[in-house]
Amino acid sequence: MSDPRTRAVVAQxxxxxxxxxxxxxxxxxxxxxxxxxxxxxxxxxxxxxAGFEIAPGPLEFTSRDTYARALLVGxxxxxxVSLLGIVLATxxxxxxxxxxxxxxxxxxxxxxxxxxxxxNTPLLLQLLFWYSLSQALPAPREALNPLPGVFLCFRGxxxxxxxxxxxxxxxxxERPVLAGFGFHGGTSISPEFAALLVGxxxxxxxxxxxxxxxxxxxxxxxQGEAAAALGLSRSRILRLVVLPQALPVIxxxxxxxxxxLVKNSSLAVAIGYADLISITNTTLNQTGQAIEAIALxxxxxxxxxxxxxxxxxxxNAAVLRRGGSRA
Amino acid sequence: xRASTGRSELVGLRGWxxxxxxxxxxxxxxxxGDAASVPTGEGPARASASSATPTLDAVRRKNFVQCxxxxxxxGFSAPDARGEWRGLDVDVCRAIxxxxxxxxxxxxxxxxxxxxxxxxxxxxxVDVLSRITTITFQRDVQLGIEFPxxxxxxxxxxxxxxxxxxxxxxxxxxATICVQPGTTNEVDVADYFRKHKLTFxxxxxxxxxxxxxxxxxxxxxxxxxxxxxxxALRARAPNPADHVVLSExxxxxxxxxxxxxxxxxxxxxxxxxxxxxxxxxxxxLTQATxxxxxxxxxxxxRRFVGTSDGFGPMLGLDAAWAYRIxxxxxxxxxxxxxxxxxxxxxxxxxxxxxxGGVVYVPPLR
Numbered sequence: 001m002s003d004p005r006t007r008a009v010v011a012q013x014x015x016x017x018x019x020x021x022x023x024x025x026x027x028x029x030x031x032x033x034x035x036x037x038x039x040x041x042x043x044x045x046x047x048x049x050a051g052f053e054i055a056p057g058p059l060e061f062t063s064r065d066t067y068a069r070a071l072l073v074g075x076x077x078x079x080x081v082s083l084l085g086i087v088l089a090t091x092x093x094x095x096x097x098x099x100x101x102x103x104x105x106x107x108x109x110x111x112x113x114x115x116x117x118x119x120n121t122p123l124l125l126q127l128l129f130w131y132s133l134s135q136a137l138p139a140p141r142e143a144l145n146p147l148p149g150v151f152l153c154f155r156g157x158x159x160x161x162x163x164x165x166x167x168x169x170x171x172x173x174e175r176p177v178l179a180g181f182g183f184h185g186g187t188s189i190s191p192e193f194a195a196l197l198v199g200x201x202x203x204x205x206x207x208x209x210x211x212x213x214x215x216x217x218x219x220x221x222x223q224g225e226a227a228a229a230l231g232l233s234r235s236r237i238l239r240l241v242v243l244p245q246a247l248p249v250i251x252x253x254x255x256x257x258x259x260x261l262v263k264n265s266s267l268a269v270a271i272g273y274a275d276l277i278s279i280t281n282t283t284l285n286q287t288g289q290a291i292e293a294i295a296l297x298x299x300x301x302x303x304x305x306x307x308x309x310x311x312x313x314x315x316n317a318a319v320l321r322r323g324g325s326r327a
Numbered sequence: 328x329r330a331s332t333g334r335s336e337l338v339g340l341r342g343w344x345x346x347x348x349x350x351x352x353x354x355x356x357x358x359x360g361d362a363a364s365v366p367t368g369e370g371p372a373r374a375s376a377s378s379a380t381p382t383l384d385a386v387r388r389k390n391f392v393q394c395x396x397x398x399x400x401x402g403f404s405a406p407d408a409r410g411e412w413r414g415l416d417v418d419v420c421r422a423i424x425x426x427x428x429x430x431x432x433x434x435x436x437x438x439x440x441x442x443x444x445x446x447x448x449x450x451x452x453v454d455v456l457s458r459i460t461t462i463t464f465q466r467d468v469q470l471g472i473e474f475p476x477x478x479x480x481x482x483x484x485x486x487x488x489x490x491x492x493x494x495x496x497x498x499x500x501x502a503t504i505c506v507q508p509g510t511t512n513e514v515d516v517a518d519y520f521r522k523h524k525l526t527f528x529x530x531x532x533x534x535x536x537x538x539x540x541x542x543x544x545x546x547x548x549x550x551x552x553x554x555x556x557x558x559a560l561r562a563r564a565p566n567p568a569d570h571v572v573l574s575e576x577x578x579x580x581x582x583x584x585x586x587x588x589x590x591x592x593x594x595x596x597x598x599x600x601x602x603x604x605x606x607x608x609x610x611x612l613t614q615a616t617x618x619x620x621x622x623x624x625x626x627x628x629r630r631f632v633g634t635s636d637g638f639g640p641m642l643g644l645d646a647a648w649a650y651r652i653x654x655x656x657x658x659x660x661x662x663x664x665x666x667x668x669x670x671x672x673x674x675x676x677x678x679x680x681x682x683g684g685v686v687y688v689p690p691l692r
Contacts, residue, residue, distance in 0.1 A: 063514075114612065180502075181499075192530070272530050277539050281533065282442075285445065287469065
């Protein structure tokens with residue numbers, strides 16, 4: 001016990017045992033309370049038919065499919081909007097960060113105004129704003145038709161799609177057609193998805209913009225001046241000299257912003273996008289199994305966030321290694 | 328650091344675990360510590376029963392009924408201009424308060440969305456859930472909620488724009504339909520469209536205000552809810568004449584107050600508070616005439632107002648419990664007249680059986 005290493009091991013074992021004991025005590029108590037209230041528990045509900053419908057998306061779903069499938073569709077919808085949002089927010093955020101430092105007064109002023117507007121209003125409000133903006137578009141019958149086969153109305157954006165036809169070896173272009181209550185055929189982007197994607201992207205981009213700006217300012221001014229002395233153009237200085245050195249400063253805080261984006265996608269509930277939380281809500285409501293449903297949703301977010309975090313940490317390590325070998 | 332430090336860590340941890348377990352069990356309100364202070368009649372049976380009535384004990388202790396209601400559906404539960412909650416479902420809570428606590432005003436309201444309601448009841452946040460809740464097998468058996476009585480018969484239908492030309496539910500093939508998550512409507516619509524080989528696109532929004540404005544804004548071709556609720560929403564539309572509530576019901580939706588199963592006495596009180604209002608209508612007892620009924624010779628009326636038989640004490644209440652319900656809240660017809668009629672909704676099947684409806688409850692005898 002006098003050896004600090006033994007002590008450390010003992011302390012860690014104690015902590016692990018303690019946490020495990022606390023978790024199991026809570027679980028046991030929860031089961032007792034649930035039984036006392038006559039609430040069913042366990043994950044048996046996952047195999048039962050869900051009975052509700054989900055707005056159409058890339059994954060097929062009907063009301064006869066199981067709750068497990070419904071939650072999978074929800075997770076898929078969350079991932080779809082999150083991954084697209086991450087790519088777009090990174091691109092837009094970098095552009096905003098660079099624009100903030102631009103010598104062109106107009107560009108830096110616009111970027112600054114954008115960042116302040118986004119950072120100082122609640123994301124939920126922004127989502128509701130984008131959603132109501134989408135609802136201000138014309139009705140399906142008066143839909144905007146900017147290109148042949150492309151329609152924009154308050155029901156969404158309708159685009160032609162390539163569809164394989166049974167019995168034919170080739171694919172055909174299928175255009176959306178106005179019939180009955182709206183457009184049929186082709187592919188579409190719902191206003192809920194669009195509002196959520198735009199809201200998450202623009203809001204996160206503002207934070208990333210500030211991180212990028214901070215990262216660039218952290219690079220010694222002499223680096224840029226030296227590159228300029230070598231006759232490199234401005235864009236090449238940024239791309240080849242400044243940004244690579246700024247990356248180690250940028251990546252860790254940007255990672256947490258991207259994680260926020262994934263988690264903030266759960267605000268989708270407010271505007272009716274069928275994300276994981278929205279489906280979880282319906283599920284726990286119909287089955288009454290709140291603890292199981294929420295535990296599943298939490299586990300899903302944990303896995304997604306942890307994977308994203310691991311990937312970006314690995315990328316950061318690679319960037320640092322590269323920087324190290326160069327130095 | 329010595330080994331003893333590790334031990335004391337464990338002791339502390341155990342204490343913390345106990346505290347946490349206690350917090351959890353305290354939430355379940357099974358501790359019957361205040362049994363002695365509860366003024367329930369006499370006899371050994373009563374004394375042992377009091378520890379088995381956690382909800383009733385809690386209600387008496389805090390001296391009000393915590394009632395789960397909607398976030399605002401006119402006719403059933405909505406605050407009026409002075410912030411006073413009114414509606415058919417609100418009257419159930421007021422009747423319970425009048426019976427148990429002697430004062431119909433001793434009710435506190437918790438507005439709940441459809442998705443929150445059962446969790447609020449299960450966790451003990453509300454004593455009774457009186458919130459346009461359809462009684463179903465799954466809610467009764469799987470969620471373990473008791474529904475002691477039915478206080479309104481309704482069913483799923485749709486509100487549509489008149490300009491859409493929709494006359495019946497089958498005209499909605501291919502439509503975009505707004506629904507609220509966790510409602511029976513959500514499942515009813517899915518079932519109906521599947522059964523009739525029709526298709527629709529759901530737009531699922533939780534809060535009634537938001538889903539309603541999404542429908543009025545044109546996001547959906549139809550909004551699916553129960554008929555009386557839709558009638559109430561239509562009345563609030565920017566231009567009510569532009570919208571139609573379909574008369575066709577695609578499901579049956581009997582509403583009733585929900586309570587937890589762990590308190591049989593509380594279940595009986597909720598059941599007979601609703602039945603008392605309906606019995607009063609059948610006996611012709613109204614808010615205005617109930618005082619005269621105290622001198623009545625009619626055995627049914629005497630039992631009702633408590634001048635004979637002593638039914639109140641059997642419920643653990645006083646003799647005048649049902650009298651107070653009618654005096655302070657009114658009978659069922661008065662509650663319907665006051666709350667549902669102004670919506671322009673016909674009483675329909677919710678008339679008494681003898682008037683051609685299906686409202687038929689056990690007698691107070």
